[in-house]
Amino acid sequence: MPVEIKKLTHVYMPGTPFEARALNEVSLNIRDGEFIGIIGHTGSGKSTLISHFNGLERSQPGVVFVNGVDLGEKDTDMIAVRRVVGLVFQYPEYQLFEETVAKDIAFGPRNLGLDEAEIERRVARAIELVGLDASAAEKSPFELSGGQKRRVAIAGVLAMQPSILVLDEPAAGLDPAGRRDMLELVKSIHASGVTVVMVSHSMDDVGRLCDRLYVLNKGEIAFSGTPAEVFVHDQRLHEIGLDVPECAKLARKLREAGYDMPEGIYRMEDVRDAILRNLNGGK
Amino acid sequence: MNKPIIEARNVSFQYEGAQSPAVNDVSLSVAQGEFVAVLGRNGSGKSTFAKLLNALQLPTSGELIVNGIKAVTEDDCYEVRKSCGMVFQNPDNQIVTTIVEEDCAFGLENLGTPPEEIRRRVDEALESVGMSDYALASPSMLSGGQKQRIAVAGVLAMRPKIIVFDESTAMLDPIGRRDVFGIARRLNLEERITVVWITHFMEEAALADRVVVMDGGKIALEGTPREVFSRTEQVLELGLDVPEMMKLSRQLRDKGLSLPEGLMTVEEMAVELCRLK
Amino acid sequence: MLKNITLGQYFPGDSLIHRLDPRTKLLATIALIAIVFVSKGFCGFLLIAAFILACAASTGIHLKFLIKGLKPIFFIIVFTFVLNLFFQTGGEELVHIWIIRITDEGLRMASFMAVRLILLVVSSQLLTLTTSPISLTDGLETLFRPLQVIHFPAHEIAMMMSIALRFIPTLMDEADKIMKAQKARGANFETGSVVARAKAMVPLLVPLFVGAFRRAEELALAMDARCYRGGAGRTRMKQLKYQTIDLLAALAIAALLAAVILLNRFGPF
Structure with a gap:
């Protein structure tokens, strides 16, 4: 089991007037090769949750396990954990600092203590993987466009060759074409054999891409399961300020109007076919 | 049609040292009280166009008249900014002071408004965006959506005729986005404030009176949301998206259903499909 | 983490001192510092300390906040004390071990300097604890x-x-x-x-x-x-206004000064 979390509770500044409970008894499992979506608002605790995946936030022993290693134990080698779990934060382009793209991407591998030849190989591969032109390697990251900068930042994490990649809102702030390209990139990273966890606000995006979803609300897991299982709760989701995909909304409306629509249906193709079945008498 | 409050005739603007103009020969007329959404991929010139409207930049050629003023001198620029407010993208980088109500007062203080008048208008503006309870709060304790509402209040206190929102919802979560868009729409309908709404979110554009799509500094498409989004291929080519229902209705039409063109919302779609059943 | 660092240790409240005009507080603090320097004896210090403690008590600020504020300069206080203790050689000898000689004059001077330093720090602390950074800024702007x-x-x-x-x-x-x-x-x-x-x-x-x-x-x-063009022609929503309590504060400070001057002349120690 790559990531296993058992009843994780996290309180910020305990014992002060600023005490805040960010997470309350959150449990989750992520299996090898899965594409997991985590959905929730600002302040739902999702940033705190993903910070636990690679030990940036520490828990008590016996709560957070990565590949069987207990991250709560004092003597756990954190660098080894960060080699396994790559974390791409929101707006990661703001963490770039080196003179050239190649040097910036090399930062992670260098911290892992790899030799120069290996670093060079990994940088070249990461640049290719995120779809940047090889000529970008010697440019300053600050000359690139916003979308390209973000790709450099993702390449910097991929160069550590994590087996689990966590991305917090990878498409935030991009234009529609940029969003599409970014989600394609995440999809291709997953297809290359990496376990992916994507934090997102967009039910459309997670519905299209993810195998399973966890919906966080006020530090607790409100719903979990396959997208279809989660989208069944459309009204509860709406109450906590999250929308189901448009097609799922249409399916509900049609069901209420006497159409025969399967529960939890949300993909456009499925909704289209269900409508056609209803109108053409099952043809 | 009301008389135009924004009148752009062949407006171009080129940044110093740039290869090509950021805004290229744009002609556009916006009526008083209109809600116009401006779309376009990154680098299409929409943000530059917004800065021209607020006289933060002046056109290199062409004529731009905002609320009857053609900005030439520095004083003209301040007159334009008084009547055309602007809300920016990053909620953190447009709040000036450490207390919410003082930030709302900032614009009026700059205009030299008497203190009692500032007080009254600030209270009104905060009320209008639903942030009265936070008048004495520190902005750093607020969520992104709340910060943007403060930014709207700060502009509103100056009683502008036009508000330009430059991707003001891009960094917000769905609740914040809904709140800020809702406020803009309400101000437009109730206070007759003209809104220029720059966005990447198609579902917001779908609710505008008119959509203008920019590409390469020029206006590439223009019309009601229905007209614009009906041209699905062209819209996608311009790096944008169309509402999901538009895509679905196209697919259903391809399968032989007789649905009308231009269905955009779930409600419209449901009504039409129920009619077919 | 970094977020936990509190800056300009303002202690929100609604006491009389909190409500004073920031200009009054700035000027009163300067006056208080001057009075500390005016005082020539411990008698005066005692009175000033009582004044400061009374002010602190009226604001509801816990004594430990004031003491905590002394921590960063604890070393300087000790250093000043020791320096004066060993190098003030006048007066009667109290202790003499090897080359270390402590006189009664030295002890008096060392204590005097240390107490003076503590009073200076605590009085300026009272200002920052009761005045938000923003109204402090406003006060400074108006004064200058x-x-x-x-x-x-x-x-x-x-x-x-x-x-x-x-x-x-x-x-x-x-x-x-x-x-x-x-x-x-x-x-x-x-x-x-x-x-x-x-x-x-x-x-x-x-x-x-x-x-x-x-x-x-x-x-x-x-x-x-938002039409910012520098300070010229700007108005402010919140005008600073002197009130009766500001006058009272001024009178209190004047009374303290008079008392300290009298104690300098007639005080027992």
């Missing part, structure tokens, strides 16, 4: 406004201070985020030699500075968009 005649940039300085105050939490937040992001890439900020640690700060500081410049540019644009 007459100096604009000689082109002293009172408004600009006040504006810079208030923007700095506004952005400190934002930048702290950002520093925290960048630090986490770099740690996720295996960066190590905690261990290693001094040189190694200084080098490890580069991946934090470069993005932080780049970000700060970006923010500054955007903020300047946003200020322009």
Whole structure:
């Protein structure tokens, strides 16, 4: 089991007037090769949750396990954990600092203590993987466009060759074409054999891409399961300020109007076919 | 049609040292009280166009008249900014002071408004965006959506005729986005404030009176949301998206259903499909 | 983490002293500092200490806050005390071990200096504890406004201070985020030699500075968009106004000064 979390509770500044409970008894499992979506608002605790995946936030022993290693134990080698779990934060382009793209991407591998030849190989591969032109390697990251900068930042994490990649809102702030390209990139990273966890606000995006979803609300897991299982709760989701995909909304409306629509249906193709079945008498 | 409050005739603007103009020969007329959404991929010139409207930049050629003023001198620029407010993208980088109500007062203080008048208008503006309870709060304790509402209040206190929102919802979560868009729409309908709404979110554009799509500094498409989004291929080519229902209705039409063109919302779609059943 | 650092240790409240005009508090603090220097004996100090404690008590601020504020300068107080103790050689000898000689005059001088230092710090602390940074800035701007005649940039300085105050939490937040992001890439900020640690700060500081410049540019644009054109012709929503309590405060300070002067002359010690 790559990531296993058992009843994780996290309180910020305990014992002060600023005490805040960010997470309350959150449990989750992520299996090898899965594409997991985590959905929730600002302040739902999702940033705190993903910070636990690679030990940036520490828990008590016996709560957070990565590949069987207990991250709560004092003597756990954190660098080894960060080699396994790559974390791409929101707006990661703001963490770039080196003179050239190649040097910036090399930062992670260098911290892992790899030799120069290996670093060079990994940088070249990461640049290719995120779809940047090889000529970008010697440019300053600050000359690139916003979308390209973000790709450099993702390449910097991929160069550590994590087996689990966590991305917090990878498409935030991009234009529609940029969003599409970014989600394609995440999809291709997953297809290359990496376990992916994507934090997102967009039910459309997670519905299209993810195998399973966890919906966080006020530090607790409100719903979990396959997208279809989660989208069944459309009204509860709406109450906590999250929308189901448009097609799922249409399916509900049609069901209420006497159409025969399967529960939890949300993909456009499925909704289209269900409508056609209803109108053409099952043809 | 009301008389135009924004009148752009062949407006171009080129940044110093740039290869090509950021805004290229744009002609556009916006009526008083209109809600116009401006779309376009990154680098299409929409943000530059917004800065021209607020006289933060002046056109290199062409004529731009905002609320009857053609900005030439520095004083003209301040007159334009008084009547055309602007809300920016990053909620953190447009709040000036450490207390919410003082930030709302900032614009009026700059205009030299008497203190009692500032007080009254600030209270009104905060009320209008639903942030009265936070008048004495520190902005750093607020969520992104709340910060943007403060930014709207700060502009509103100056009683502008036009508000330009430059991707003001891009960094917000769905609740914040809904709140800020809702406020803009309400101000437009109730206070007759003209809104220029720059966005990447198609579902917001779908609710505008008119959509203008920019590409390469020029206006590439223009019309009601229905007209614009009906041209699905062209819209996608311009790096944008169309509402999901538009895509679905196209697919259903391809399968032989007789649905009308231009269905955009779930409600419209449901009504039409129920009619077919 | 970085967020926990509180700046300008303001202690919110609604006491009489909290409600004083910031200008009054600024001037009163300066006056109080002067009075501390005027006092020539412990008798005066005792009175001043009683005055300060009474003020602190009326604000509801716990004594431990005042004591906590002395911690950073604890070393300086001890240093001043020891220095005066050993090098003031006049007066009667109390202790003499090897080359160390302590006289009664030395002991008196050392205690006098230490108490004076403590009183100075505590009185200025009372100001920062009861006045929010922003009204302190406002007070300073108004006090220095007459100096604009000689082109002293009172408004600009006040504006810079208030923007700095506004952005400190934002930048702290950002520093925290960048630090986490770099740690996720295996960066190590905690261990290693001094040189190694200084080098490890580069991946934090470069993005932080780049970000700060970006923010500054955007903020300047946003200020322009709201018709900011410097201090000339600007009004303020909140006008500072002297009230009766300000007069009372002034009288209290004057009375304290008079008492200290009298104690200097007639005080028993």
